[in-house]
Amino acid sequence: MNTNSAPAKKPPARPRERVIMGLQAMDFIQHGTEASLEIVTPLGQHLNFKSNFIGFDDQQHIFFTMPRLTKKDYEEFFMEGFNVDIEGISEQGEGALIRFRTRIAHVVLRPIQVLVFPVPQQAKLVLLRNEVRYELRLPGDIQLSNRKLGVILTDVSSGGCGFSYDAISPEFDVGQKIVLEVVNKANGDTYALSGGVKNGRTKRGKQTYGMIFDEPGKANCRRLLSTLIYDGTKYVFKNPKKDTGPGGS
Template sequence: MNINSVPATKSPAKTREKVVMGLQAMDFIQHGTEASLEIVTPLGQKLNFKANFIGFDDQQHIFFTMPKLSKNKYNSFFIEGFNIDIEGIFEHGDGALVCFRTRIAHVIYQPVSILVFPVPQQAKLVLLRNEIRYELCLPGDIQLTNRKLRVVLTDVSSRGCGFSYEAMALDFDVDQRIVLEVRNSMTEDTYALSGKVKNGRTKRGKQTYGMVFNEPGKADCRRLLLTLIYNGTRYVFKNPKNAKHSMDKKNLS
């Protein structure tokens, strides 16, 4: 892989945490991403749930989907003015956990159920990775007990990768050992990215997971990276025909 063509580079040293202000914090959560929310009542009672980030407006409002809970919990916890802690994942580049506290501004049940919060004054970013991950969109397979699960390799680094598939399929457990096989249809080469599942969540109707490679997985990942080229948007397999054509032109000149 020609890293000189990479649009973003890793700086030699980074702090693991930093603070961003106001609306800038919203740029670090992708629309449709599932986040973890915790309502804290004035008496210290807590309710944890998952919800999807919808977006924000120019009037400093944040919008989240409403979780499916019992009526009793709605009545006890979803009250305007209660504090709420939110954590979301920023997946691009180095990757970061975005954490901030705000409060419940509005609870809307009709015609669409939506939670509305004020934009926080600041948020904390906690870096999750030691190196940049590069965006991909390569098909792959994970061998299950009785069949293969078709997945998409969404990003990769030398130590791990992300993948996704339709949320209707099964779930993987944290620390579950898997092998994600990626095949280059132009060369028929196969790369076995082996390791353990580290995290998972639902995003835009898909299950998305991160995995960390073991030593054999790292070795096959290095082989895979050598076959990729940046096309202006993401990394794709190099076309060996184009490479041969370029070499022939060079030899004739």
């Protein structure tokens, strides 16, 4: 036996990060999306908070909502020139985290409260998904302790899915086990997408979550995907076949 044989080569790893430049980075964050911000002072102090992305202008400015913090926090951290690390979720393509560093250009208090930053020279995209994601809008339910929560299944891949709902509560914890049930009203088939919550955020007034399937959830997801068809904008359930035999219309 040849003990010196070389191991089989694995296929090259798929790149999970890439760098994008300037204003192009802003195209990867939808307006109204919640992001995580961290102010870093020259003395190394850190302040973390959530803020919503408002947009950008042609003068290389980007705008975020002002968070609700203490007066002391504002006095210590909201100074022009302080560095800010920003992380948001990109919904484009296969989904990614977008990260970049900028600095505080202006703290606007009147007539509205807005944080203004220069557009970063570059940003980093970190791929979140290895599987193809299918965009859809299917109603579903999550069984809570005392009731069912109606949600919308917004996207699905072989390994997980995204869902959203309008209610302020309940909120799910990262790692929490849930089962999202989708019913095909045409034939009554039920697909129980089980797994754990991976992330959550507020987006345009909605609670938006991502989850990772467990093995039963993956099996039911494969069943679900086999029943969907693309209608030109999103994936929907296939229409049942009509009777085209004698006497059929």
